[in-house]
Amino acid sequence: MTGLAAQTLDDLTALFAEWGEKRFRAAQVFTAVQQKAIVDPLAITTLPMALRERLLEHFGPPATKVVEVEKSDDGTTKYLFELHDGKRVESVLIPEDGRNTVCVSSQVGCPIRCVFCASGVKGLIRNLDTAEIVEQLLRVTRDLGQRPSNVVMMGMGEPLLNFGPVTDAIRLWIDEKGLHFSPRRITVSTAGTVAKIKQLGETNLRVQLAISLHAATDETRAALVPGSPDGRVQQLVDAAAWYTRRTGRESTLEYVLIQGENDRLVHADALVDAIDGRPIHVNLIPLNPVRHRPDLKPPSGMASVAFADRLRGQGVSCTLRTQRGEDINAACGQLALERSLAEAP
Numbered sequence: 001m002t003g004l005a006a007q008t009l010d011d012l013t014a015l016f017a018e019w020g021e022k023r024f025r026a027a028q029v030f031t032a033v034q035q036k037a038i039v040d041p042l043a044i045t046t047l048p049m050a051l052r053e054r055l056l057e058h059f060g061p062p063a064t065k066v067v068e069v070e071k072s073d074d075g076t077t078k079y080l081f082e083l084h085d086g087k088r089v090e091s092v093l094i095p096e097d098g099r100n101t102v103c104v105s106s107q108v109g110c111p112i113r114c115v116f117c118a119s120g121v122k123g124l125i126r127n128l129d130t131a132e133i134v135e136q137l138l139r140v141t142r143d144l145g146q147r148p149s150n151v152v153m154m155g156m157g158e159p160l161l162n163f164g165p166v167t168d169a170i171r172l173w174i175d176e177k178g179l180h181f182s183p184r185r186i187t188v189s190t191a192g193t194v195a196k197i198k199q200l201g202e203t204n205l206r207v208q209l210a211i212s213l214h215a216a217t218d219e220t221r222a223a224l225v226p227g228s229p230d231g232r233v234q235q236l237v238d239a240a241a242w243y244t245r246r247t248g249r250e251s252t253l254e255y256v257l258i259q260g261e262n263d264r265l266v267h268a269d270a271l272v273d274a275i276d277g278r279p280i281h282v283n284l285i286p287l288n289p290v291r292h293r294p295d296l297k298p299p300s301g302m303a304s305v306a307f308a309d310r311l312r313g314q315g316v317s318c319t320l321r322t323q324r325g326e327d328i329n330a331a332c333g334q335l336a337l338e339r340s341l342a343e344a345p
Ligand code: SAH
Pocket: 110, 112, 116, 117, 118, 153, 154, 155, 156, 157, 158, 159, 189, 190, 191, 210, 211, 212, 213, 254, 255, 256, 285, 286, 287, 288, 289, 290, 332, 333, 334
């Protein structure tokens, strides 16, 4: 059975009717959990103790436990969560220019195995359930003392390969009686597949989409993103353009720049060709070095700027990102791995 944090107001209303509880209690519980971010039923002090205990008995304890909070010098904060089976995932809070972005995980491990990303080193361990996804954001919200401004599904895992729980979690976050997030402020990041991008576009969620492309040719993409179920560059770029037409939301292509692999100007030109004048934004991310692949290096600052200029010079809008939270291993692609490597026999 899935936890209290996964329940919609309708779920709770039906349950409380069955229990013979007053109807207003359902909204009271929903708001306490989803808006006030109180994930422990015993802590919902507006309820009679007997009802709190019944909720605990029915749904069990919260799906996540915060086992460590680490704050970086630049304000980036990493939350390590333990799940009921002892597995661990992380969220990261990134304060920047008056915004607070929370990066949330969707799976334990990841099946995509991007060569530069720590999350996929051990493959997929398991999907997170809805409560485990929802609670990450609620717990960070509680700690922050206010609703964060943005959520990105860019933690561990491939969100579109855990489609049901991820979209259910998003529905709870945008609920007007919950945190009431605007879907514009929620980004789903995916390494594929075209079919799942279409499925997301067909929902009424209208969240922002980021596609982790990382390559401008099929050959380079196969080398860098070996586990991608849909490897073809042109298909993915077409899917990004389709998503924008369908939802009215801007799509972004994520492109991790790796020295000697995908950072040359011919690669920039191939990317321009693939985009072919369509309104797609490119996010360039100089590689954040990872321990399991010491041979992979970021380009020099100058080479990164030259790549960005080459795109812009041909009319492609792009941003060159800077890394944050490096001192606490909260930078992209490092989540939870450092620890599991340290624990490995
Ligand atoms: N599976 C999804 C969600 C994970 S987020 C996806 O692939 O989109 C993946 C993002 O993390 C990548 O697009 C990249 O922006 C970032 N990333 C992962 N490892 C990185 C590294 N070593 N250096 C820089 N960025 C990295």
